[in-house]
Amino acid sequence: MLSVKNLSKTYKGSNKGVQNLSLELHEGDICAFIGANGAGKTTTIKSIVGIHTFDEGEVKLYDTNLKDDPEHYKSMIGYSPDTPALYNNMTGKAYIELIASLYKMEADELDERLRYLLKELKFESAVHDLVSSYSHGMKQRLVLIALLMHNPKLIILDEPFVGLDPNATDFLVNEMKSRASEGAIILYSTHVLEVAEKICNKLVILNNGEAVVNDSMENVLKKASLNEIFRDVTSNE
Amino acid sequence: MRNIFILGKVELLEAIRNIKFVWLAIFFTILGVTQPLIDKYMDVIIKSLGGIDGIMMDPNAPKPLANEVLLATFSGQFNQIGLIVLVISFMGMIATEKNSGVQGFIFTRPVSNLEYIVSKLFGNWFISMVCISVGSIVSYCYTIYLFDYYPFINFLLFLLFYSLWILFVISIAVLLSTFISSSIFIGITTIILAMIFMLLGGINETLALFLPSGALTLAESQLQDTHSNYLLMIAPIIYIVISLYAAKVIIKKI
Incomplete structure (x- = not known):
């Protein structure tokens, strides 16, 4: 299980970053990370993979805390x-x-x-x-x-479909599904909402560094299409 | 330890593919032969440059000894222009990777900050010492051919202590690279700090005991065949360890 609790990261001289983000993903989950440009997706991902240090919060994969045992965490x-x-x-x-x-x-x-x-x-x-x-x-x-x-037990992809041809995109989509069915946890940021709608069972929408939607895809799609929800959330900026 | 070796190997591969080994070794070879040639053929050089009018050459001046020529090669060539070019060759070792995103990518792998830093330090030290050694050995051969014999084992001891000084210089650049993004600024600051330590170390041996340039003082005493105070090795080792520890702490925070 990936557990992110109250993750906050801000940059010096900027109010951009991510604030108080919590997230829990289990084996087999595929979570889409969506948001307008500058919403904090890459900052969050870089904090979870250990490139950025974060100001507050905790990131754990199973029993391994990123801050306590980064080498073991990163090996997974x-x-x-x-x-x-x-x-x-x-x-x-x-x-x-x-x-x-x-x-x-x-x-x-x-x-x-x-x-x-x-x-x-x-x-x-x-x-x-x-x-x-x-x-x-x-x-x-x-x-x-x-x-x-x-x-890996946790696969994190930051806008993975950019630059890939249709064959490679198909491969990646199938691989994500197959790895998840084998128990991997997948978290990826994207602007390709159609694919996210089809393959993800979890969704996080970030706006100005805050998670404004953090729910299962099924619950979200009961209200409206992903496109409509995304436009609705980002129009409030 | 394994990761240090793996990442160190990457440094060497990059240096081979960038032909850094070749140009740096050629550069130090040119520097290495310059001093013995100047010392031996100064009068010929002056004549060929337009005569010796106004320049007094003492015909009875004693012929310099081999160790004096070698000392002049290192203090006059390697430690000045040589040091500047050497620092330029490795000043971007961390900053370039940080700016291109490669460092971030390495840090998503099971590699500790210390392993990354140590691999940079020893990888670049090895490259530097291979190139310096090539230049030094050519210089040694020229010197004993043109002047007189000097024991090779003493010369190797000199190189060993000199390599400790080079390790310290690289450790400054590693430390600066953890919080400065500009390669040029890292290079200039490293050169200035190295020069300051060299100047301070040259004042007297007691002061050198507390400075990283003690390694240089010890190396030079080997060439001068004077008493070698091996305690001079302690300060550079302590400074290197402190630099590495500081680099590890800073790189974790940034």
């Missing part, structure tokens, strides 16, 4: 940022091996999972090329491979 998560930040002078293969070694993956285990991911993401021919030669979409695919190969 997989994260895809909104902009892929990679070592440009490495080949895709070298990058994957680097990440795998940080997760202490065995060679056999890595080979098996890698074969599947490279095939499904049509990355087999590009994996030996330098990262600097990749397009944004290719970099995004490489990040997804590095994200999924160690079977």
Whole structure:
């Protein structure tokens, strides 16, 4: 279970950030994180994955507190940022091996999972090329491979569909569903509301750093479509 | 420890792909041969530059000893222009990764802040020392060829203590990188601090006992064949440990 309690993070010289956010996700949950630009989605995600320190609150994955045991916490998560930040002078293969070694993956285990991911993401021919030669979409695919190969218990994706072609998008959507059915927790920010409506069972809508909707997708959709709710919430800014 | 080795290897791979090993080693080789050549052929150089009118060359001036030439190479070349170029070569080691988002991405992996910092310190120290060693050994060969013999083992001891000074200089840059985003500002501040420590350390040996530049004083005493006070190693080690600890604390907060 992912438990976020009263998470607050503000930036110096700015009133933007996130205030008092609480969230509880269980095994198998797929939660969409929605909000206008600057609503605090990326700040929240970066706090949950341990890039940003937060001012107040607590983040726990199962029994592991992010602040108390960050290494163990991070060994259980997989994260895809909104902009892929990679070592440009490495080949895709070298990058994957680097990440795998940080997760202490065995060679056999890595080979098996890698074969599947490279095939499904049509990355087999590009994996030996330098990262600097990749397009944004290719970099995004490489990040997804590095994200999924160690079977994380918590998958966090920041606007994962940006730059992906329809095949890669289909793969990711199916993979999210399949990983969730196997017990993973998935939290992702998006502006693609149609997909969120179809695959998510939880929804958080952020507005000015506050969670204005934090409910199951089923309950939310009883009131109106996701599009209408989003417009309604963001029109009050 | 394992992660330090893995991330350190990344530093080395980056240095190989950026041909940093090549250009930095060539640079230190040029610096290394400059001093012995100048000391040996000063009169020829002056003649070729337009004669020696107005310049008095003492024909009875004693030929410098090999260790004096080596000392001039390090204090005059490596510790001035060499240090500046060296700092430029690693001043962006953390800032560039922080600004590009790579550092954030590494911090979402099971890697501790200390492992990341130590990998940067030792990765860049190793790269620097390989390049400095290449230049130094070429300089040593030129010096013993053009002047007289100097025991290689003493020269290696000198390099060993000198490497402690380089480790300290890199630790300053690592510490500054945790709270400064501009690579240029990190570079300039590191150079200024290193120069201040060098100047202060040169005042007397007692003061050097409390300064990181004690490593440099100890290294130079090896070359001068004077009494070596090994207590001079303590202060640089303490400063390096303090820098690493401070960097770990600061990087966690930012």
